[in-house]
Amino acid sequence: MSAELAVEDLVKQFAPGIRPAVDNVSFLVPAGEIIVLLGPSGCGKTTTLRMVAGLERPTGGTIAIGGRMVARAATGDFVAAQHREVGMVFQSYAVWPHMTVHENVAYPLKHRRLARSEIATKVAQALELVGLEDYAKRSVTALSGGQMQRVALARALVYQPKLLLLDEPLSNLDAKLRLRLRDDLRRIIKETGVTALYVTHDQSEAVVLGDRIGVMRDGKLLQLSDPVSLYNRPADLFVANFTGASNMLDGVVDGGGAIRLADGTRLPASLAADARDGAAAVVAIRPENLELHPPGVNAHGLYPGRIAAERFHGTQTVYSVDALGTRLEIVEGGTVPRFAVGDHVAVALPADQCRVFTGTAADRSGIDAEARVEA
Ligand SMILES: Nc1ncnc2c1ncn2[C@@H]1O[C@H](COP(=O)(O)OP(=O)(O)O)[C@@H](O)[C@H]1O
Numbered sequence: 001m002s003a004e005l006a007v008e009d010l011v012k013q014f015a016p017g018i019r020p021a022v023d024n025v026s027f028l029v030p031a032g033e034i035i036v037l038l039g040p041s042g043c044g045k046t047t048t049l050r051m052v053a054g055l056e057r058p059t060g061g062t063i064a065i066g067g068r069m070v071a072r073a074a075t076g077d078f079v080a081a082q083h084r085e086v087g088m089v090f091q092s093y094a095v096w097p098h099m100t101v102h103e104n105v106a107y108p109l110k111h112r113r114l115a116r117s118e119i120a121t122k123v124a125q126a127l128e129l130v131g132l133e134d135y136a137k138r139s140v141t142a143l144s145g146g147q148m149q150r151v152a153l154a155r156a157l158v159y160q161p162k163l164l165l166l167d168e169p170l171s172n173l174d175a176k177l178r179l180r181l182r183d184d185l186r187r188i189i190k191e192t193g194v195t196a197l198y199v200t201h202d203q204s205e206a207v208v209l210g211d212r213i214g215v216m217r218d219g220k221l222l223q224l225s226d227p228v229s230l231y232n233r234p235a236d237l238f239v240a241n242f243t244g245a246s247n248m249l250d251g252v253v254d255g256g257g258a259i260r261l262a263d264g265t266r267l268p269a270s271l272a273a274d275a276r277d278g279a280a281a282v283v284a285i286r287p288e289n290l291e292l293h294p295p296g297v298n299a300h301g302l303y304p305g306r307i308a309a310e311r312f313h314g315t316q317t318v319y320s321v322d323a324l325g326t327r328l329e330i331v332e333g334g335t336v337p338r339f340a341v342g343d344h345v346a347v348a349l350p351a352d353q354c355r356v357f358t359g360t361a362a363d364r365s366g367i368d369a370e371a372r373v374e375a
């Protein structure tokens with residue numbers, strides 16, 4: 001029942017002469033896989049999803065669901081949303097307030113004129129799947145936000161769609177509910193086996209939910225990879241930064257195997273063969289991958305620094321550290337902070353955790369403005 005989704009060269013230009021909201025995006029979701037589109041606000045996630053749903057007409061490219069062409073811009077072929085057999089869950093809890101939980105979930109089946117007994121069985125199964133089997137007779141208005149989203153999910157799944165589309169379904173929930181439903185969502189989607197396209201601006205959601213994650217910026221799909229590759233082999237500085245490699249050190253390529261930073265420090269780095277000597281370079285590293293040591297430790301690859309700020313988060317501490325001519329953010333796990341403001345420290349940058357991007361200095365300003373807002 002679940003179907004492959006094939007999106008090719010998809011374009012949406014809302015008006016002539018303006019930048020396309022979706023700019024030549026291609027991806028393939030095999031049946032049963034969850035793909036997450038991740039990116040900052042305005043990058044084209046919702047527009048992509050709405051085109052797959054049939055709520056928006058592409059101005060370029062094709063969309064096929066289960067091998068059936070549902071949109072082809074060149075010929076104007078377009079299958080309406082209600083004939084695409086897709087389930088949808090949105091940010092707002094699109095549940096009907098005057099109905100009970102059962103009635104909400106049964107609605108799509110009634111619409112399809114199923115027998116009463118069959119409706120009862122399917123609704124019971126869907127409610128059990130989302131953990132609301134004891135709530136069938138309640139009014140939806142008596143539910144929490146998280147429970148309302150579970151109702152919306154049950155309603156989207158009850159008629160066994162070929163494809164499930166979710167647009168930031170957790171963003172209206174408070175932090176605790178968001179984490180609970182996030183973890184449940186993947187289990188529920190996998191239990192049904194439905195193919196899913198999920199869009200979010202939240203990297204932690206993307207990582208927990210996605211079999212693969214596609215990072216979008218300005219309408220373009222920059223990288224589509226499994227979460228581990230995305231975090232460890234980001235294709236460019238934007239992806240690195242957006243997935244949390246927030247420390248970025250500016251420098252220049254200095255000989256074969258090193259970057260010279262602004263303060264003169266030479267950092268060993270593995271560089272692409274074509275990296276030109278003197279070319280601008282940025283070293284990106286995650287706050288969790290930098291290491292702090294007490295001062296005086298004088299091993300190779302340690303750089304002196306000083307704690308400028310310290311934020312205790314309960315199970316980890318986030319330090320701002322002045323080192324290498326810049327301010328680094330460093331996260332240490334554990335419930336007891338090891339350093340205080342003003343302490344001298346030694347900072348290690350594990351070479352295998354540093355990602356070097358050359359010729360990207362110009363890109364950086366855009367990233368600071370864009371990606372940080374969402375962090
Ligand atoms: N109906 C519309 N008419 C004109 N522009 C739109 C419309 N919908 C979205 N856009 C524009 O398309 C771009 C992408 O929007 P959207 O897909 O909603 O991004 P995201 O979901 O990633 O935040 C934005 O610049 C937005 O302003």
Ligand SMILES: [Mg+2]
Nearest residue numbers: 042045046047
């Ligand atoms: Mg959106």
